[in-house]
Amino acid sequence: MTASAHRHELYTVEQVRALDRRAIDTLGIPGYELMQRAAAAALVCLRQHWPQARRIAVCCGPGNNGGDGFLLAALAREAGLQAEVIALGDSRGDDAIHARHAFEQGGGVAHPWAGQVLPEADVLVDALFGTGLQRALAPDVAALVRRMHDTGRPILALDVPSGVNADTGEVPGQAVHADVTVTFIAAKRGLYTGQAPGYVGRVQWEPLGLPEALWQGFTPDAVLLPPRTLPPRPRQAHKGDNGHVLAIGGEHGTAGAIRLCGEAALRGGAGLVSVATRAEHLVALNSARPELMAHAVDGPQALEPLLRRATVLAVGPGLGQGAWGHALWLTALDAGLPMVLDADGLNLLSREPRQLPDRVVLTPHPGEAARLLGTDTAAIGKDRFAAARALAQRHGAVVILKGAGSLIADPEGQVAICPWGNPGMASGGMGDLLTGIVAALLAQGCDAWDAACLGAGLHARAGDLATRDEGERGLIATDLLLPLRRLLNGKAP
Template identity: 45%
Template sequence: MTDLSLKITAKSIPHSVWSADWLRTAEKQAADDLGLTLYELMQRAGAAAFNLARELYPQSQHWLVVCGHGNNGGDGYVVARLAQAAGLRVTLLALESDKALPEEAATAREAWLNAAGVIHAAEHLWADDIDLVIDGVMGIGLNSAPREAAAQLIEKCNQCSAPVIALDIPSGLLAETGETPGAVIHASHTLTFITLKPGLLTGKARDVVGTLHFNALGLEEWLSGQTAPISRVDSAQLSSWLHPRKPTSHKGSNGRLVIIGGDHGTAGAIRMTGEAALRAGAGLVKVLTRFENVAPLLTARPELMVQELTPHSLDECLEWADVVVIGPGLGLQEWGKKALQKVENSRKPMLWDADALNLLAINPDKRQNRVITPHPGEAARLLNCPISQIESDRLLSADRLVKRYGGIVVLKGAGTVVASQHGECAIIDVGNAGMGSGGMGDVLSGIIGALLAQKLTPYDAACAGCVAHGAAADLLAHRYGTRGMLASDLLTMLYPFVNPDLNSKEND
């Protein structure tokens, strides 16, 4: 038996993310390697959840535990038994099935009954004084919408005014993709076990996970010997990419970037891209745009070098630049098409966004020196499929984009996915709803372009750029809230994220 006197509490969130399919096999292998039973791991999970619930809601007295017909329900039985032993009032509801419970869950259920616990049917009337709900209805094995009985129980949990703690994953959220094909628990907190699953970080996850907590259940050392296929990336990793500059560095050594776009009426897009590139540390930034935009851009941001886009100026700048960004405000007319046709012959590192992606969808090609940054609508055009298909499996969509177009793909959204042709994959764990406004993608393009110009690899530039972008927005949201956030507001919030060494000095 596991020693439940062991203090099992939630730990900080790791940066390794594993497939739920892999975990189902690996969990048994880990237990065998460490001389544990799967029931002992279940007891650890239940103890971790009980301790977290007591820590988060110390005044709660009446817990409702809802259990499904699987090992997630088994975790719920362990939580219920520990809560009752601690003197709390516990009401436990369980979904029934014609199938036998898994062995570990059956053992946990029997232990609950042996402790004088009572199991009520899922239809049991709820008391008015329930002050905490523990969700153990469905776990990481779900791959479709919950069936009617489970869906009804999930909806009833959502209608309850008490906070909900989800065990491993909110019931109804798909662990592999973050899709919610049917009813889903809207958790206040989620405690996930052993590893992070991708569905907790992308797709609809942010709508339903609440605050995410993690516990490896004592398998940390075993997991350290494994190589995760996906990384969770946040601002803690910026210092590994963005190092302090040498005292002798100069504008030439900090990179030369040319940005192409800004057709009639879209000078704002190209200005934000250019200014973001400067704020992210590019040494020299040239903007090629419509003649009518030259004077306004120079007036607004004199540090930019701005020229009219002509065949001659484009040739000169493609020769001069270390990195090319094209697309913000480019338009779909001949002016933009001709510029893109010339740019696509360059072998220099480049980033394509916005209308460059819409033109790419019309004339697809594959190249390895390019970063593309589609939002779901642009990704759907690039893959000739509905947006719903993109959002139903964002990791798969990013992989399909890489295989078709090469280079690096940044599939933007809540839980942005970055993927490379070499099989690298990251989920960006920063950002907020305030970023749902015009111009955010233009700013991101400038940041990534600047980091490419500063000699980061395309994959690292994409990851670091997305993190700096989202972390700046998070700082804004913390200060002022999410409603009313402008893309240009991020520009002066970038300093601490593109200079992470300053943060470490302050912490010292």
Template identity: 50%
Template sequence: MSREAPHAATPSRPLYRAEQVRELDKRTIAAGIEGFALMQRAAAAAWQSLKARWPEVRSLSVLCGGGNNGGDGHVLAALAAAEGVAVQRILLKPIEELSGDARRAADMATAAGVEAVAWHAELAFDGELLVDAMLGTGLGGEVRGEAREAIEAVNASGLPVMAIDIPSGLHADTGAILGTAVRACRTATFIGDKLGLHTGAAPEWAGEVDFRALGVEAEDNADLEPAAHLLEAGMISAWLPPRARSAHKGDFGHALVLGGAPGFGGAALLAAEACARLGVGKISLATAPEHVTASLVRRPEVMVHGVRGAGDLGELPQQADVVVVGPGLGQGSWGQGMLQSALAGDGPLVVDADALNLLATRFSGQYRDDWILTPHPGEAARLLDLSASDVQADRPAAALALQRRYGGVVVLKGAGSLVAGPEGLAVCPFGNPGMASGGMGDTLSGILGALVAQGLPLETAARLGVLVHALAADMAARQAGERGLLAGDLASCAQILVNPTTGQDDVAATR
């Protein structure tokens, strides 16, 4: 039943680690572009990005470090001054101690008449906007000394900040904060987009990420395999084309949700409703008997079965094209029986919530190629026998470790959700803080189950489901705000997203 890949390439942007971007930089210079010319390109791109975001800017404070990132700042300072902007150039390293292209850049700014002042703790920022060109992507350890003081002063200033290449103190590969980091409103990044700008703390600290390739075609370097790919909204139409006019419900699969232990029925209902809204042909729900009435009232289209234990399931798991197990499952005997029944089947699974906790405790050692696991950082930590802070310190590594240990596809939820599968790592740049409320993961499980039931390849279903889930949350937040956003708000928005022609006159074009 698995659907073949679409003819068009699935939209996504390659993401690289810092070491890979440095290699691209070296190759570009070796191909005939002088290093200082490349620095000038980067600074010009950053200046254009700054003006696009703050077109009325009249004064800047540019903080310049000692490496090439600082060099970008010096050149930007010269460009801004040439256009009549008042520039305060702040040095974290004296010009006489600079070398190479960074020294040429500093001398260029000096020749342009931009005065320089050494950083000190009592220094006041003259600019209405700050430019962070302090540390760049080469930082590996915790920020210390004057750089830390400067970063803390930047954040305490309350002024808007533009970061060049990456906010100082943010790890370019993991998105983790290295002690402290600049909180930027926008980050202009160059040559290759960085993995660490899109997960972990990055969505909050990097602000808007404006990628500028500077004329470098990173993908032409086939030996430099991207560390990940950034999911893009065009993936939805690529994988969900218009349905055939002769289609019937049997063409779109049968999903079964196992969940809702006594007293925990809401999670399973949310998963079942999301599954139905994503277009599955038939949706069954096996839940504790006391939740049957609520399910019939909320969503009568769902075929609900009250089960007192696994023995009441009968042939339900075998009849389904996918089993979603975990929402409201609990870790007691009822939940254990449901998970055992799911694991005994030979069809694909979506595993969430307490089903993941049971995998880490009572069902350890499981490995399958046909499941999607959807842990949040706490659940991921239990599955890896780590702490949640360990997981968050290197989310990409944790997602890949989970996939190697358990197989299938892993969705590591959180800001910049990650999807790890046989094809590699994908990052979702969408979503918002309103999703920090109960039931969001249950809704995601239902979305994933619907896509798997409809025949999408497992890894594609995981990537697409995470994308739709996040975009639906963004749509719902635009309608009513982030505070008070409920998991139940997402299903109807998700339906619109997978039916982008809904509302047009040509009904035959709807999906």
């Protein structure tokens, strides 16, 4: 196994520090040598992304992240580039001080930051703070970051964009908007979820030539989902082999939500899809999508025969929280079938906690997650990892905590991050699609964890493919259905 095998592994800041200590104390690689390797990797990254750059300005903090920056500037000067350094005070720590001296002994000058105009540069480098900063930037540092943005020049961040919490993805104040982030030794989990995706740009992981022994015995805190799909079906397959999804919802005025859920279940490969909804929606559903078997359900008695034929339930899209929705919700839970709970299915669960059946996937957005945990959305955003794990453990179910960098968690604490998706997907109906897709995967035999991971990945990748030609703004939920089908059949990247 080589170091590249670990590129999908994500670590906490504490774990990264332990890896650093192991490299120094056990593998015998001095900290200063690690700093030199990081600087060399950063220069290669910079030249890969901006090959025409001739002038760089490196903003260096007082610690080891600043030391990486000083050595990068020194290497850039040796390579014939013009490299200016703006320093936040004196360097601290032996390695950082050594790096600064190396830069200055090579003829470089460190200009102290005092609110001045930044030097002309083709690329700016953020080497202000590394993984350790978990608070808002101080006012003088925030002013420097604003000045960096005012230049309009691209920014390379070393390890972590300053102001981004590398553990949680929270951005408590001003932060660097990087075009590229080159992160060293191990990928930090906070770079891929929450607010962080809006700041990191493209993330490039550099293992610094460290041996496989560094990672032995270390279990990552989370993993990035790899692109996956289902295997081809056997030629003799029939619709009964692929399950029967029953989508329950569509209170007065919300036919669209349950139709989107049902249609996504069809496009997700379920053999049969039924819809239990209000009678007023039948004509619209039958005319728009005749493949959906739509049934008028006015209460639990009408729902029970449909439950007996179903293998998987999708409960919540457009369900409402009134008497009708509540009665259907209770009846569905009592059926004990595998299910996906979304939208009002989750809101009802927050009001009335119940023991859930096996093979259940919950798909909350941060607001729904906050209600389920009895907190607010700000608390969810402060630590999405803790929130997802708490939800999964509390309800004994697999959870997809939606948002930028959706998290998938199970009751044992396993977490995966979906690295795809885009802002165009922040529009009505996208969650209804996800519910239907995950239900279809459960119906085709996936366990709850695989259905959630594969479903979240397919949903997000379909969203990305749907924006390829027309862009993100104006994307609607049904735009994802054709790319989804292509992905499921291995016809798209």
